[in-house]
Amino acid sequence: MELKRADQIAEQLEQLVFKGEYADGERLDEIKLAEHFRVSRTPVREALQKLVMSGMAEQIPRRGVFVRQPGPVELIEMFETMAELEAACGRFAAVRMSEGGLDRLAKANDKCRDAVERGDAERYYVENEAFHQEIYRGAANSFLQNEALRLQNRLKPYRRMQLRFRGRMAQSLSEHEAIVEALRAGDTEKAANILRSHVAVQGEKFQQLMAGLKG
Amino acid sequence: MELKRADQIAEQLEQLVFKGEYADGERLDEIKLAEHFRVSRTPVREALQKLVMSGMAEQIPRRGVFVRQPGPVELIEMFETMAELEAACGRFAAVRMSEGGLDRLAKANDKCRDAVERGDAERYYVENEAFHQEIYRGAANSFLQNEALRLQNRLKPYRRMQLRFRGRMAQSLSEHEAIVEALRAGDTEKAANILRSHVAVQGEKFQQLMAGLKG
DNA sequence: AACAATTATCTTGTATACAAGATTGTTGAC
DNA sequence: GTCAACAATCTTGTATACAAGATAATTGTT
Numbered sequence: 001m002e003l004k005r006a007d008q009i010a011e012q013l014e015q016l017v018f019k020g021e022y023a024d025g026e027r028l029d030e031i032k033l034a035e036h037f038r039v040s041r042t043p044v045r046e047a048l049q050k051l052v053m054s055g056m057a058e059q060i061p062r063r064g065v066f067v068r069q070p071g072p073v074e075l076i077e078m079f080e081t082m083a084e085l086e087a088a089c090g091r092f093a094a095v096r097m098s099e100g101g102l103d104r105l106a107k108a109n110d111k112c113r114d115a116v117e118r119g120d121a122e123r124y125y126v127e128n129e130a131f132h133q134e135i136y137r138g139a140a141n142s143f144l145q146n147e148a149l150r151l152q153n154r155l156k157p158y159r160r161m162q163l164r165f166r167g168r169m170a171q172s173l174s175e176h177e178a179i180v181e182a183l184r185a186g187d188t189e190k191a192a193n194i195l196r197s198h199v200a201v202q203g204e205k206f207q208q209l210m211a212g213l214k215g
Numbered sequence: 216m217e218l219k220r221a222d223q224i225a226e227q228l229e230q231l232v233f234k235g236e237y238a239d240g241e242r243l244d245e246i247k248l249a250e251h252f253r254v255s256r257t258p259v260r261e262a263l264q265k266l267v268m269s270g271m272a273e274q275i276p277r278r279g280v281f282v283r284q285p286g287p288v289e290l291i292e293m294f295e296t297m298a299e300l301e302a303a304c305g306r307f308a309a310v311r312m313s314e315g316g317l318d319r320l321a322k323a324n325d326k327c328r329d330a331v332e333r334g335d336a337e338r339y340y341v342e343n344e345a346f347h348q349e350i351y352r353g354a355a356n357s358f359l360q361n362e363a364l365r366l367q368n369r370l371k372p373y374r375r376m377q378l379r380f381r382g383r384m385a386q387s388l389s390e391h392e393a394i395v396e397a398l399r400a401g402d403t404e405k406a407a408n409i410l411r412s413h414v415a416v417q418g419e420k421f422q423q424l425m426a427g428l429k430g
Numbered sequence: 431a432a433c434a435a436t437t438a439t440c441t442t443g444t445a446t447a448c449a450a451g452a453t454t455g456t457t458g459a460c
Numbered sequence: 461g462t463c464a465a466c467a468a469t470c471t472t473g474t475a476t477a478c479a480a481g482a483t484a485a486t487t488g489t490t
Binding site: 029030031041045061062063064 | 470471472473
């Protein structure tokens, strides 16, 4: 099943906004975008609506749509929410995860460890994502899983930044170990708590996130 | 600032889907809807996209959009997720809620009690919603607040049903009292736990929800 | 009569044309 | 020179026209 042009444009625009190609408050000109993508305004408008719906842009009627890069406050809020979603996933996963799921999780964590040992931050970034997605899956709640995936996707660019900092990868990995253990033990509260603080932005991580915003 | 026609249509369509006017899997015909609303296909298409984004309909490329009424499984999943979101709000609210916020919460609960005493289920439904929204607000996290509001809105029709059952209103109210108390005391864990089980669908409530689905 | 293939029709997706509100620039009055 | 009102232009929102894929129907063959 082929994607329609509007969806392709939406994805590309999403990437552009993620990359910081557009400054906060910048207007997304339908006509310019239409020319750029060599299409009419119609698919561009559909794509813009998608961006608006996903919160990456704001629409002011009869004025246009403007990109909405999250500021420090909103970023913290999103990470806070992500932490709670992950805690919720962990809570369920501790009770519901199958033996196979636990195996997949362990395997995913092995790949994370591998990346750390090689000092490959880029690879850790990818494998870490997969690790967390196994937990979402383990919650055995498709709706919650989708919500978690949605927010994970939006926070993607900022997670990436944090890994650049010295010692972060190793610490993250050691937290993973504790998470796997708690899930294997079926300890709901422990799993939820570790995951919450694993994802939450506190102390050191706060400075790192803020530092990343300027670069 | 005036709404555009497409948004009005989106809202009306949303209401129609909520009311169960459309069966699950039914196709939303662009042309028929355009005729019905006395408008061209363009605003209808925009409205349909909104429905798809909010999860109330599914789009199959080159086939059309079809309404997606949640089945029992998805409903349970949504309630589970809602419970976790509310627990998260409670967790934050216990620490962050201002004196003014606590007052508003108490006032909202007074109105709930009033509705119970009058046996006015419809009014309780409204005031209960406001009560919970005060908690979302009290979490002092706009992003989380919006997520909670979004899901609360989607679950609206099903919450309404549950209140029809004998004793449910009184029990709900007594749980409210405990919630207010925990928040006032700043007891994060207690607030989170009570809210979770207050919202979650377990035991009796499960049967009630299922019963409501058939009517 | 049943099945396959081709054609007709219908529906979505995209392009273009038009309408209406918003912004900006100019002109005129004080 | 400044402010206000009007006009010109630009941009969004809606309507219509066209293109392409999907479904249904009809016809031909076995």
